Amino acid sequence: MSAIPADASAATAVATEDAIETGRPEPMARRVRQRLTSRGATAAAIIIATIWTIPTFGLFISSFRPEDSIQNSGWWNFLGDFQFTLENYGDVLASGRSSSPNLGQYFLNSLAIVIPGTIFPLVLASMAAYIFAWGRFRGKDTLFIFVFALQIVPLQMALIPLLSLFINLKIGEFQLLPAGTYAQLWIAHTIFALPLAIFLLHNFISEIPGEVIEAARVDGAGHATIFWRIILPLSVPAIASFGIFQFLWVWNDLLVALVFSGGTADVAPITQRLAELTGTRGNEWHRLTAGAFVSMIIPLAVFFGLQRYFVRGLLAGGLKG
């Protein structure tokens, strides 16, 4: 946000400063020491970056190697015996073979879970955040802090009772939220996202200038109109950054899926399938490597495509919280 221009000017300031310094005669020792520390720092940074990247890189390379090569030689030999195949991907996504993990199905499930699982909490949290920012009623602050504090209830604590609630939620014989549909997952993800979403969106919405809202009210706009026509459009940056978070969080979730999906190919997301595969076929590396990458494609695309908003969201949550 405002950090970008400030930083740019800081960088130019440093650059000119350096230029002046080099033009001036300086004690030799100081110059050498500075260069050394910065060289050491660069080396250390490169080492860290390499260590952090190699594991993913190795998996990526392996996913394109034939089964035989993966099992019999390390992936770092890939240049020596260069072989390239897409067979692993074909095999894990959809193949006639009964042993195929059929990840294509589960990939679709993940998509079907993540879309409502992101939209529902965003809308509900924006509404609540608007009231917490601009509504007037007694006990508002206390209630808000209580909602914030709910972040602390571990998911694990809520799972069992919520599951039995879903099972017992019936009208006569008709089960409102039957097992083996997405509905339980959508609602569970919505609930678990609300405390943080309300908190972050509230921070943003409360910064909207009061005059804007006052002006609309004088013009006779009701709360619903103000919310949809003014608050939501102005909050797009905050909604976008939290939306990305929620998207990644739901896509990458395992625990909620394990409890509420029933584990069938009709509902279970790709993370659940992948976890299952590592348990039952932990040595079929040609499948695991390709499978892991299939599960990472969407989050990595979201991450690299929307990195700016993602970081912004982190900062809003991190520095204000």
Add this chain to the structure above:
Amino acid sequence: MEDLGEKFFQVVIALAIFAAIIGLIMLLVDRAPKSFRDKATIIGFLAPAAVLLAIGLVGPAVLTAFLAFTDRNGDPNGLDNFVWMFTQPEALVTLRNTVLWVILVPLLSTAVGLAYAVFIDRARGEKGLKALVFMPMAISMVGAGVIWRFMYAYRGAEQEQIGLLNQILVWTGSEPKQFLLDAPENTFFLIAVMIWIQTGFAMVILSAAIKGIPNEIVEAARLDGASAWQQFRNITIPSIRGALIVVITTITIGTLKVFDIVRTMTAGNFETSVIANEMYTQAFRANEPGRGAALALVLFLMVLPIVVYNARQLKMQREIR
């Protein structure tokens, strides 16, 4: 692919129902009699989130607290579950591991993240270097589990290694090692995975904080002849204290709830279980909901001080406003 149609249909129906509910709320709020309109708005906007939080977090949390004092048939059994937790050897191992995780992960990821942020500050290609270390944040913990299981993969000494770490051991003349099976050090190898994921988070937040340090202060220190280390200790660290606390608390909470890594890499076997995983195993696999609930309660108590602290900070902020 008749499946695709059906999945798509479910999602569309869900979004339609959701839109209808929200539309109805908006309509009712706008049509309410004038004297009652403000109140109707507050109720209408807050109710959906409030109901969901009540049934999904508050209620279950209270229920779990009671459940923690019952046996597998639901009869009260006093403190038996807690006695089990603090006396049984395997339960004690779980507690010990959790403590190790909670100390090592926040400490090391913050330290490495901070070092990296300092090293690459204002370096050429800073954005790309950041993305490399930050990327694991976007990968699911299940995916990370697969990536690292591959790094730790073990083959007997007479065979070719396919896991990079064992190959390095062989290169340096040692015997290959069962990284994930040999207790107690295997817990450290699981912890390394979480550090790998969380370092990026620490780095991004701390890097933003470092860029927020006023340039004049840094310049003044430089003119006074402060070395790089002195600058770091006496200027950088005190200036980013707030961000450091946020990073450490956030990572601590995330670490306490860690589940997916343990689940995918060892399923909690070989003395690697942690509270969050053990809770799932007890409640959903071993049919001991009481023990599961007791573990969840302990988890809650461990996180409680952190949230109370944060809620206090929040309250102070709001009062200042």
